[in-house]
Amino acid sequence: MTRPGPGRPQPTLDTLAITLLAAVPLHILELRAQDDQQRIAIARRCADVVAAHGDDLQYGGKHCREAFNALARGLAVAAYQPGGITFADLHWCTAAHLGCPRAGR
Incomplete structure (x- = not known):
C-alpha cells in the first residue's frame, strides 16, 4: 500500500484509518x-x-461492510497476541510490551 505523497492524496486510506x-x-x-x-x-x-x-x-462493493468488519475484528483478535498488531501505521495491543509504539500515550 503506498502512502499519500505530494500530489497523491489517498482519501480512502484516511477513511479506512479513521474508521x-x-x-x-x-x-x-x-x-x-x-x-x-x-x-x-x-x-x-x-x-x-x-x-x-x-x-x-478497497474499491467498494456489496460486501464492503462485511469485509470492513472482518478486518476490524481480525485486527482486534491480533491485538491480543504478544506484541499486538500494527497495520497501516496503526497499532493496537491489549498488554504492555517492549517497543510498543503506543507507550507513553
Missing part, C-alpha cells in the same frame, strides 16, 4: 470474554471474509 481507529477498540472490548481458542476461530473466519471480499473493501 479502524474507532472500530478496532470496540471489537477488542467485545472479545474480552473469549478464550484463545475462540479468538483463533474468529480470526480464521475474519481472514476468510477479507480474502474473499477485500476487493470490495
Whole structure:
C-alpha cells in the first residue's frame, strides 16, 4: 500500500484509518470474554471474509461492510497476541510490551 505523497492524496486510506481507529477498540472490548481458542476461530473466519471480499473493501462493493468488519475484528483478535498488531501505521495491543509504539500515550 503506498502512502499519500505530494500530489497523491489517498482519501480512502484516511477513511479506512479513521474508521479502524474507532472500530478496532470496540471489537477488542467485545472479545474480552473469549478464550484463545475462540479468538483463533474468529480470526480464521475474519481472514476468510477479507480474502474473499477485500476487493470490495478497497474499491467498494456489496460486501464492503462485511469485509470492513472482518478486518476490524481480525485486527482486534491480533491485538491480543504478544506484541499486538500494527497495520497501516496503526497499532493496537491489549498488554504492555517492549517497543510498543503506543507507550507513553
